[in-house]
Amino acid sequence: MQASLRCGAQTRNGETCRAPALRGKARCRMHGGAWGSGAPFGNSNAIKHGFFTGEAIEERKLVRAVLTEAEDLLRELSTRRRC
Numbered sequence: 001m002q003a004s005l006r007c008g009a010q011t012r013n014g015e016t017c018r019a020p021a022l023r024g025k026a027r028c029r030m031h032g033g034a035w036g037s038g039a040p041f042g043n044s045n046a047i048k049h050g051f052f053t054g055e056a057i058e059e060r061k062l063v064r065a066v067l068t069e070a071e072d073l074l075r076e077l078s079t080r081r082r083c
Contacts, residue, residue, distance in 0.1 A: 007031050 007017035007028035019028035027033035050056055 007033070 004020040005026075007019045007021050007026075007030075009017045009027055009031035011017055017028060017031055019030065021028055022033035025033035029037075
């Protein structure tokens with residue numbers, strides 16, 4: 001038991017976990033070494049809202065570019081009126 005590999009996962013207090021790693025794994029049962037731990041395959045939770053789809057990212061880039069152009073135009077117009 002004393003010679004077994006340790007988990008090494010970072011705990012909440014910033015130290016490393018001192019529990020023994022499971023046989024054939026790099027982590028203990030509490031930090032992902034147990035069978036069935038972790039996110040499900042396919043991770044359907046990540047695509048539920050569609051915020052990170054390619055289409056949504058392109059739309060945000062377009063909106064950001066339009067806003068930047070509008071801000072530049074407003075700055076240019078305000079400096080022309082002062083002169």
